[in-house]
Amino acid sequence: MYLGIDLGTSCIKLVLVTEGGTVVDTASVSLTVSRPQPLWSEQSAESWGEAAMTAMDKLAAKGQLADLKAIGLSGQMHGATLLDNHGDVLRPAMLWNDGRSAMQCSSIEESVPNARQLTGNMIMPGFTAPKLLWVKENEPAIFDKVAKVLLPKDYVRYLLTGEFASDLSDATGTVWTDVAKRDWDDNLLAATGLSRDHMPTLYEGSEITGYIKPELAKRWGIKQVPVVAGGGDNAAGAVGVGIIKPGQAMLSLGTSGVYFAVTDGYKSNPDSAVHSFCHALPGTWHLMSVVLSAASCLSWLANLVGNVSVPELLNELAQQQSDNQSDLIFLPYLSGERTPHNNPHAKGVFFGLTHSTERADMTKAVLEGVGYAFADGCDALHASGVKPDEVSLIGGGAKSEYWRKLLANILGQNLVYRQGGDVGPALGAARLAQLAVTPNANIEDICPVPTLVESYEPNQAEFNHHKERREKFSQIYQNLNSLF
Structure with missing residues (x-):
């Protein structure tokens, strides 16, 4: 058996799989996000540890872990987890959708003029590096105590193994790395007052980083199994659905939305x-565009309109008359936006409400608005010279057949949905664990493309309809931008 642990924003999810890739069992524990001020988004790192231990206890209580051979980790990217020299957490972790550090992004690019060339990225508030500069400038007493900076999943690794380690796919999301060289960059670290001593050791995603602590092995009735580097949630999710070679891509409908394409070398x-960013497999890279609020927009709407679940909302929509064409347009920028706007101040908007709405x-x-935001990101990625042959849909939002069809029509692109698409990063983490302890393994054998469930071809008339609505969607954003 192999275990994948995925530390998401809304929950931690564990997936136990066989050597053949069959999912045997899962366990999850919910997490909450704190937003104490505008643009802030934080979580208690201690809650991650408690959730991980509780979820492991659940699996162990079923007697499922006796044959466990290795553990892989994945998780939400970019979060700044600050530890002192005793390994204690100094403040709540600043998350990937925290937008407070826009000024610090400019400071880093001024300090390191070739920052974009080194990192392959525009420096954005969501990344880890500007968050640390914000702490240095606004919470100097805390910054002075920082001994280690860990990404979220790597804090869980530290609790499991006592080791400070990370994988390259997650680490390149800090913008402290030279992405082409797959290593920390000293100038970028120095621009935020840090050095390599503050950073975890870097590994490829399928390398062993340490072993489960003896007391935890005893608690769960397992051997001191290896814990593998793993990957950031998007890279691990890609491994989970066999997106490992150039020409392959995926569209992830999770809390955020991601269009992820494996590239032919570093681009x-x-x-x-x-x-x-670096991919979670050695010597591979990928490009991606990011929508900060995707399936989370549906959860927000369900909470907003009353005591209703997301499946109930989707079922209600499916039963609506197909010829009911509402002019309502939604901007899904509930947490600001990354690609292509890089605007932490952007807001969510319903435009066109009437008495008949x-x-x-x-x-x-909401479904259309997230799709239009995806389309903007897809256009930006395709302009980078990467046009995938096939795009797989993954993530919790991809369970909706209605949304899958809608996205094909909005994007004007063939989309596929495969088995295991809703399991996501935890499955990829388990596969990386298997690779680490299987000498001379064929990557494609352990990370196959899953069985096709359904494919979706765009309808030209629907594509044209959405193309017109996308133009209005863009105009609304541009006209409101100065007001955000």
Whole structure:
């Protein structure tokens, strides 16, 4: 058995799989986000540890872990987890959708004029480096105590193994690395008052970083199994659905939305706010565009309109008359936006509400608005010279067949949905764990493309309809931008 642990924003999820890739069991524990001020988004790192231990206890109680051979980790990227020299957490972790550090982004690019060339990215508030500069400038007493900076999943690794380690796919999301060289960059670190001593050791995603602590092995009835580097959530999610070679891509409908494409070597297009990161497999890279609020927009709407679940919203929409064409448009920028706008101040907007607007109209507008934001990001990525042959849909939002069809029509692109698409990064983390302890393994054997469930071809008339609405969507953003 192999275990994948995915530390998401809304929950931590564990997936136990066999050597053949069959999912045997899962466990999850919910997490909460704190937003104490505008643009802030934080989580308690201690809550991650508690959730991980609770989820492991759940699996162990079922007697499922006796044959466990290795553990892989994945998780939300960019979060700044600050530890003192005793390994204690200094403050709540600043998350990937925290937008307070825009000024610090400019400072880093001024200090390191070739920052975009080194990192392959425009320096954005969501990344880790500007967050540390914000702490240095606004919480100097805390900054002076910082001994280690860890990404979220790597704090869980530290609790499991006592080791300070990270993988390259996650580490390149800090913008402290030279992405082409796959290593920390001293000038970028110095621009935020840090050095390599503050950083974890870097590994490829399929390398062993340490072993489970003896007391934890005893608690769960397992051997001191190796813990593998793993990957950031997007890279691990890609491994989970076999997106490992150039020409392959995925569209992830999670809390955020990601268009992820494996590249032929290292490529970058930072001025379009497209991200260039290392993949979780040795010697591979990828490009991706990011929508900060995707499936989370549906959860927000469900909470906003009353006691209703997301599946109930989608079912209500599916039953609505197909010829009911609402003019309602939704800007999905509830947490600001990355690609292509790089605007932490952007806001969510319903445009076109009338007395006849129904809840189903709002649901449809949210699905379309997220799709239009995806399309903007896809255009930016394609302009970088990467046009995938096939795009797989993954993530919790991809469970909706209605949304899958809608996205194909909005993007004007063939999309596929495969088995395991809703399991996501935890499955990829388990596969990376298997690679680490399987000598001379064929990567494609352990990370196959899953069985096709359904494919979706765009309808030309629908594509044209959405193309017109996308133009209005863009005009609304541009006209409101100065007001955000």
